[in-house]
Amino acid sequence: MPKQIWLLIIGTVINITGASFIWPLNTIYMHNELGKSLAFAGVILMINQGFAIIGNLIGGVLFDKMGGYRTILTGTSIAMTSSFSLVLFHDIYQYAVFLIIIGLGSGITRPAMFALASSVWPEGRAKAFNALYVAQNLGVAIGASIGGYVASISFSYIFIANAILFLFFFLLAVNTFKPLGEKQDAYSYSSVLDHHKKIENKANFRALVILSVGFFISWMAYVQWQTTIASFTQDIGIPLSSYSTLWTINGLLIVLGQPMIRIITRAIPSSKKQIYIGTSIFLLSFISLLFADTFPAFVMAMVILTLGEMLVWPAVPTLADKLAPKGRAGFYQGIINSVSTSGRMIGPIIGGFVVDQWNIQSLFYAFILLMFIPFFSTYYYDKGLSHKKDESARSV
Secondary structure, eight states, rough: OOHHHHHHHHHHHHHHHHHHGGGGGGHHHIIISOOOOHHHHHHHHHHHHHHHHHHHHHHHHEEEEHHHEEEHHHHHHHHHHHHHHHHOOOOOHHHHHHHHHHHHHHHHHHHHHHHHHHHHSSHHHHHHHHHHHHHHHHHHHHHHHHHHHHHHHOHHHHHHHHHHHHHHHHHHHHOOOOOOHHHHHHHHHOOOOOOSSSOOOOOHHHHHHHHHHHHHHHHHHHHGGGGGHHHHHHHTOHHHHHHHHHHHHHHHHHHHHHHHHHHHHHHOHHHHHHHHHHHHHHHHHHHHHTTSSSSHHHHHHHHHHHHHHHHHHHHHHHHHHHHHHOOOOHHEEEEHHHHHHHHHHHHHHHHHHHHHHHHHHHHHHHHHHTTTTHHHHHHHHHTSSOOOOOGGOOOO
């Protein structure tokens, strides 16, 4: 793996570790600490993710127009400034405003990281995307394993840790990402298409939209673990530190399970089939939640969920990159990241509404039904393409 990819991996670990101090605890902080309803917390998280969507689209366009280095610095500067402000001001309204701005900044950064990885190692893009995915989850494992214990002492320490790690990521980007950006910038300035013109390669873009439908549903389901399920574990007496441990298990399993995933992806090189299998496992995890009322039962459900995401999450950006015409890699990654962010935006408010009006079991049944949609979108997304690329090149 090239040195440039390792720099992106290190940066991703630092960035996500900082974010993981706070993101699994957002609903708990607003609902259990500040006394707001789940629906209210869902609205705030929806707005946060809405601004992240805007950031994803801006980040994708900026990447194609001015390069990855400056795009990453722009997004990180916005998020870092807001995270330091959050250290000083974190009552409910201040918390909401700064959380929303952090969403915008982080949203700008994310597609640029993926598109930059593809531009510096185009022949190994699938491996690069999987490496960034693993790095994200290593950050989740580190941040979540510490975050719950720190929050049990004081949420103020959570905000401080988040801000410091954003600063570390910014300094790393300033000092090491510029050579990566220079290599990619030379290509971008000479070949990027005008994003304000009519979308070309309509078949490819249509395929991306169809693929995105199932990705959106999967993220709507997944985000319940960070919102409604998080609060539910508190309501049935599972300690905050134990809930945080669930995300530690998630991150460690993703990192330590890579040898197993490599065996699976070599045996099943088709990314479409990997999504089918991963979605089936997602479905099984929600069925298991119907019977979960103890911490070991939630651990089992989390393990099942993690196995599913290890197959689905890296496969979709890889397919999106394969669909992207020359000079549009950033734009396509911005679209696919905005779709995942949309799922994280809509999921909390729908989940909070369903639980507030009915109960958590109703929510589980609803997502068991909805999880059949990704099967159809994955099957149909490339039917309109006249020249299908070899699926074996799409292994994750």
